[in-house]
Amino acid sequence: MASNTRKVRIGDVEIGGGNPVAVQSMTNSKTENIKETVAQIKELEEVGCEIVRVAVPNRKAIAAIPKIKKNIKIPLIADIHFHWEYAVEAIEAGADKIRINPGNIGKLDLVAKVIEKAKEKDIAVRIGVNSGSLHPKYSKEKDIAKALVKSCIEYVNFCEKLKFKNLVLSVKSSSVIDSINAYRMLASETNYPLHLGITESGSLMSGTIKSSVGLGVLLASGIGDTIRVSLSADPVHEVHVAFQILQALGLRSYGPEIISCPTCGRCDIDVIPVVEEIEKQLMKVRVPIKVAVMGCVVNGPGEAREADIGVAGGKKEGVLFKGGKALRRISTSNMAEELMAEIKKLIEDIEKTKEKE
Numbered sequence: 001m002a003s004n005t006r007k008v009r010i011g012d013v014e015i016g017g018g019n020p021v022a023v024q025s026m027t028n029s030k031t032e033n034i035k036e037t038v039a040q041i042k043e044l045e046e047v048g049c050e051i052v053r054v055a056v057p058n059r060k061a062i063a064a065i066p067k068i069k070k071n072i073k074i075p076l077i078a079d080i081h082f083h084w085e086y087a088v089e090a091i092e093a094g095a096d097k098i099r100i101n102p103g104n105i106g107k108l109d110l111v112a113k114v115i116e117k118a119k120e121k122d123i124a125v126r127i128g129v130n131s132g133s134l135h136p137k138y139s140k141e142k143d144i145a146k147a148l149v150k151s152c153i154e155y156v157n158f159c160e161k162l163k164f165k166n167l168v169l170s171v172k173s174s175s176v177i178d179s180i181n182a183y184r185m186l187a188s189e190t191n192y193p194l195h196l197g198i199t200e201s202g203s204l205m206s207g208t209i210k211s212s213v214g215l216g217v218l219l220a221s222g223i224g225d226t227i228r229v230s231l232s233a234d235p236v237h238e239v240h241v242a243f244q245i246l247q248a249l250g251l252r253s254y255g256p257e258i259i260s261c262p263t264c265g266r267c268d269i270d271v272i273p274v275v276e277e278i279e280k281q282l283m284k285v286r287v288p289i290k291v292a293v294m295g296c297v298v299n300g301p302g303e304a305r306e307a308d309i310g311v312a313g314g315k316k317e318g319v320l321f322k323g324g325k326a327l328r329r330i331s332t333s334n335m336a337e338e339l340m341a342e343i344k345k346l347i348e349d350i351e352k353t354k355e356k357e
C-alpha cells in the first residue's frame with residue numbers, strides 16, 4: 001500500500017507521494033574521519049542504501065561534509081543536536097537534508113534561524129522527536145505516544161507559520177507499541193512524509209525483531225515513506241534488514257528469497273551450513289530469485305519445485321530442482337558448491353535476457 005503523503009526531495013531521491021519506501025542508514029564512524037566515513041558509505045551504497053545520515057557533533061564534522069559528498073553517490077543527511085549554528089553551517093556545507101530535534105535545539109527563535117536557512121537553500125528538514133529527548137514540558141504526560149505526537153505537531157505548526165513545509169517527520173521510541181501508536185496518530189493528523197524507526201532497538205537479533213514488528217505493522221497499513229532499522233551492529237546489516245522487511249511485505253524487491261526448513265528429526269542433509277553459505281554468497285545479488293533448501297521428502301520436493309532453484313534432502317544426498325524439475329542428485333559433501341554453481345548460472349541467464357530486452 002503506497003503512502004499518500006507530500007513529496008519531499010532529498011538530493012536526487014524523492015520520498016512520499018507514492019514513491020517506493022526509501023531505505024536509510026547512519027554511519028558510526030567519526031564523521032571528521034573522511035576516509036573511514038566515505039568507505040562506510042560506499043559499503044552501504046553497495047548493499048542498496050539510498051540515503052545516509054552522519055552525526056554532526058562538531059565543526060570538524062561540518063568541514064568534512066563537502067569532502068564526503070564529493071566521494072559518495074547517495075544523498076547525505078546531517079544529524080544535529082543542541083547547536084543551531086551547526087545546523088545552519090551544515091546546510092551551508094551542502095547537506096542534502098538535516099535532522100533536528102527542535103526540543104534540544106532550544107528556543108524557537110533559534111529553530112527559526114535553522115528553518116530560514118533550509119528555506120533559502122531549498123533543503124528538507126526532518127523534525128525527529130524521540131522518546132528519550134522529549135521537551136521537559138511533556139515529562140508528566142503518561143501516554144508517550146501522545147506526547148511524541150503533540151511535541152512533533154507543535155514544531156510542524158511553528159515551521160508552517162514560517163511558511164516552511166519541506167518537512168519529514170519522525171516520532172521514534174524504543175518501545176514498539178509506543179512507536180506504532182505515535183506513528184498511527186501522526187499519520188492521521190498530517191500528510192508530511194514519515195521516517196519510520198524504532199530507536200535504540202538493540203543488537204542485530206533483538207533490533208531486527210523489534211524493527212520488523214514495529215515497522216512491519218505500520219508499513220503494512222500504508223504508513224511510512226522512508227525507514228531506518230537501528231541496530232547495535234555494522235550499519236550494512238541495517239540496510240539488509242530494512243530491505244528484507246520491505247521485500248517480505250511486497251513493497252520492494254531486493255534480492256533472492258531463501259526458503260529453508262527449520263530442520264527436525266527427519267532431516268537427511270545438513271541444511272543450516274548450506275543455507276548460511278548460500279545466504280552469504282547471495283548478499284550482494286539483486287536478482288529476485290527464489291532458492292529453497294529443504295531437509296527431507298516431507299515438504300522438500302514441493303518447496304524445491306516451487307522455487308527457481310532448490311534442493312530437497314534424501315538419504316545422504318539431495319535432489320537438485322531447477323524451474324520445477326528434478327535435475328540430478330547431489331552429494332551432501334559439496335551441496336552448497338553445487339547449488340551455488342546452479343544459482344550463478346541462473347543469474348547469468350536472467351541478466352543476459354535482461355540485456356537483450
Ligand code: SF4
Pocket residue numbers: 261262263264265266267268294295296297298299300
Ligand atoms: S522439510 Fe523435513 S526436515 Fe525440514 S522441517 Fe520439514 S519435515 Fe523436518
